[in-house]
Amino acid sequence: MNFRAINVIYRKEMARFFRTIIESLISPVISTSLYFVVFGAAIGSKIEQVNGVTYGAFIVPGLIMLTVITQSVSNASFAINFPKFTGTIYELLTAPVSYMEIVIGYVGAAATKSILIGLVILATAFAFVDLPIAHPVAMLALLALTSASFSLFGFIIGIWAKDFQQLQLIPLLVLTPLIFLGGSFYSVDMLPGVWRTIALFNPVVYLMSVFRWSFFDTADVPIAVSLLAIAAFTGLCLAAVWWIFRTGWRIRQ
Amino acid sequence: MPSIVSIRNLTKTYSTGFQALKSVNLEIEEGEILALLGPNGAGKTTMISAICGIVQPTSGQILVGGHDVVRDFRATRSQIGLVPQEISLEPFEKVFNTVTFSRGLFGKSPDPEYVEKILRQLSLWDKKDNNIQSLSGGMKRRVLIAKALAHQPRVLFLDEPTAGVDVELRKDMWSVVSDLKAQGVTIILTTHYIEEAEAIADRVGVINKGEILLVQNKAELMAQMGRKQLHVDLAEPITAIPEALASYALELGSDGRSLIYTYDTKRERTGITNFLGDLRSAGLQMTDLATRQSSLEDIFVGMVREKP
């Protein structure tokens, strides 16, 4: 393993994040606060409780997931797409680094950023609502796992995208609907029969369910099923990355 | 001398179906400076990219220091530095940081003194904390060189290092190159400037349409292929070449005051003695004599043009 290479990639990416730390953190905090005002206060006053939790508290895990997933994908996809755009990817290709090392460096940095953002949102949430955290260790582990697997997914999109338009496409067309329909702001139990069945094909549902469980100790779908779904998604992304580097798809001519 | 880079039957067909390299064979000796000459689209960059790992060979084999560049990429790439043809740099990075990054990427421990040394050598030290986007084109090219040297490579590829670079920087670069050669670094450079190859290369390779036409010791090449011209200045101008000299295929200078005799140094006899004798018999008086060797450029243009 070329640990020094992993180290310099990771540090360079984190330095980029800290150079723009204000922008990086302030926008999630502001948008989260807005969600609290709109959903928590305005709508929340109409909805009493969901599964025995106030609506304001109920949406916190959803908000964290929403931001962590979108940030992971956009950070990781940009991080690898930009070198392709500027041509500096030549350096990665000519260095004695394996694809695993490149992935660990880039995905690790993107995931770290997402975890930090997730924690900042959590801290913001405490300012608005009373929030129980039933399983704190599991909560942190799920936060890290989600950040890592969606950063991996973002990395793939960054390699696939030929320009910045395409880079925006997947998040806009696929990710946002999946997240919003994935039970970020409601429980899938609230959906009528057919829709509930359809929702179960949405991978985000499983993620949301188990993440919410780590806060409130109740889940829409069994924990084991959720974990299995997350593992499958991560496995799929890993397989895709392995294939990309083996064939040189969109990287090596 | 042992080969440091050895290319065997290397073929590259791009996904477009275009064959950029056609069974190329090339042995590069350790410690030499090899200049690759060839017109646009000849396949120079493709060949370098295949050695360095940017392009996947379609078939054939490349060894660097005895290791296969695909199977044993860590061993080969850690010995290679590449200065790419295109200026590719991250605009918001600082000069010092980006050179340090390159060193780390190649698995070398940080060495600020060494980085300082190469930045000074390339006259970049006073720019070390500048953002790359604030540098001029020539300075950016120096940064690329500094990055390529950051991990102390054994083999350095310079893909048109002096394209769009002023005379001063070109001279700087040549001196960096000869310093590196003195340290035993093998250097492969591509160029369109024949003077460059002539000035610094030990051997010259000519590549055209994906094929290597020749690789030869520079001096040998020039001696072997070079034609020489003998310029004779005449005391009195003449209007036509005298009958007695018709067999020599002479050219008459534009003002009628000089004669140009072209001969081949490859031949056993150049015919100079006879020519000068016949010149005197024809009653022509000369005031001066000069010989001129044809340059690599003449040779190169001739070769590339001969091929259909």
Ligand SMILES: Nc1ncnc2c1ncn2[C@@H]1O[C@H](COP(=O)(O)OP(=O)(O)OP(=O)(O)O)[C@@H](O)[C@H]1O
């Ligand atoms: N990615 C690619 N896909 C398809 N064809 C390519 C690709 N890269 C290069 N080529 C083609 O391969 C040929 C060789 O290109 P290459 O860049 O190796 O030439 P070169 O000798 O470096 O030329 P130059 O002096 O202009 O830099 C050209 O005809 C070029 O159009």
Ligand SMILES: [Mg+2]
């Ligand atoms: Mg080229």
